[in-house]
Amino acid sequence: MTSLDDAMNIKEDIIQWRRALHRIPETGLILPKTAAYVKAQLDEMGIPYETFEGHSGILAMIGDPARGKTIALRADMDALEIQEETGVTFASENDKMHACGHDAHTATLLGAAKLLKRRDADLKGCVKLIFQPAEEGPGGAAPMVRDGVLENPKVDAIFAMHVYNLENAKIPGMIGLRHGTMFASDDQLYLKITGKGGHGSAPHETVDPIVISAQVILALQNIISREVKPSSPAVLTIASLNAGRGTTNIISDSAEMLGTIRTLSFETRAFVLQRIEEIVAAVTKGFRADYELRFFDSYPPVINDRDVTNIFLESARKVISEDDIIMLGDSLMGGEDAAFFFEKVPGTYFLLNTVMPIDGIVYPIHNSKFMLDDSVLYKGAAVLVQAAMDAM
Ligand SMILES: [Zn+2]
Ligand SMILES: [Zn+2]
Structure with a gap:
């Protein structure tokens, strides 16, 4: 049988x-x-x-x-x-x-x-x-x-x-x-950018985490479009961005984001994760902010x-x-x-x-x-x- x-x-x-x-x-x-x-x-x-x-x-x-x-x-x-x-x-x-x-x-x-x-x-x-x-x-x-x-x-x-x-x-x-x-690799990202809060009318007295977050998010997309080999697919999505106090005139102290990274090989995965860390470090340093970056729930x-x-x-x-x-x-x-x-x-x-x-x-x-x-x-x-x- x-x-x-x-x-x-x-x-x-x-x-x-x-x-x-x-x-x-x-x-x-x-x-x-x-x-x-x-x-x-x-x-x-x-x-x-x-x-x-x-x-x-x-x-x-x-x-x-x-x-x-x-x-x-x-x-x-x-x-x-x-x-x-x-x-x-x-x-x-x-x-x-x-x-x-x-x-x-x-x-x-x-x-x-x-x-x-x-x-x-x-x-x-x-x-x-x-x-x-x-x-x-x-x-x-x-x-x-x-x-x-x-x-x-x-x-x-x-x-x-x-x-x-x-x-x-x-x-x-x-x-x-x-x-x-x-199946792709699957890594979750947590990123907190810490600046210095203050009055919305006096940005020069603050380090605005929202503007820096915007720069970071755009810079990260360059990894996918400019740095990863086009024949090696990779996805980087920032799915949540949390900052501000729901007002029009307070610059907040910090911003937090969550995202996910998908790649199809061990090599591309290691490269993307490393470049995320480097870019976050460089952009936040350039704009006088601090950061905390964590990858979690990671599947190869x-x-x-x-x-x-x-x-x-x-x-x-x-x-x-x-x-x-x-x-x-x-x-x-x-x-x-x-x-x-x-x-x-x-x-x-x-x-x-x-x-x-x-x-x-x-x-x-x-x-x-x-x-x-x-x-x-x-x-x-x-x-x-x-x-x-x-x-x-
Ligand atoms: Zn399922
Ligand atoms: Zn399932």
Whole structure:
């Protein structure tokens, strides 16, 4: 029996798991109900697992590392602070929502677990199933890496999947991927510029943080337009600027801003972050102001490894037809904290098209009406199982 036939037989299980998880969305690092649900399914399948201090991540293991390589399959389990408006029968029972489809990722990985457990005796190595919390923030992958989930036995390759409304794929069940960067790096910026407040009629007695902020913001855009190689995409957005006291005649003491930086390579990322610091330092010094600059919630880019991705493509072709595999032209500028796993272990991240219109309209992820077609998740499970077995 092929992985796809195998997976088709548990299609309804995966749908049922996904819908059960969809009702109980939880956010952040601690996901008590979600983790309890996953553990209950693993218990029923007879799969041993490990849990950790400080977060709800779960590491399950199938097979034996003594027989060969160790392959990791990763799913995120967390939801978003969004009130669901889909009107489906299995809608969220609280004020959060699985609007990024992580319920589907968790259910798909449970499906893969069930299929792999059945083949336990024939596995030529070991599979680690990583169920992680807090992908949407503050990040659950980095703590799990620190907890050693990629060690003992050391993971040789990793695979991960995200449901998606794939642009050129009209049919649910198609997959999309690319060699190289799948997801951009994602760094958040906090910048405070401190000048000297005073009367609006006497600017010479002050150091005006608003005028200096304007100079800084424009100068920073020169990094993108004049300093980064045009063939290496980068985005720098200052999304918030807070200054002043809501009056017309008081020059404030300081201004604060928040922004985000996206790049597609480790090199460009390091360059942009370094130039931000240098430009902020130079412009504020030039205008006699001080600054405080911090980068936080930083995710590296997710880069698909060439060799592992070639193996993955062979595996995918065994499970779904060549026509249903789309090689993507562009990377996604969104961040994905699976990057902390991919930074340590070569892997392939792919997208599963699960487009599902509501009243004729396709809503994107992170929308309160986002819905996905869970009848094709078994295909994702089949691809994960095949890739894990072939990569061993
Ligand atoms: Zn998301
Ligand atoms: Zn997501």
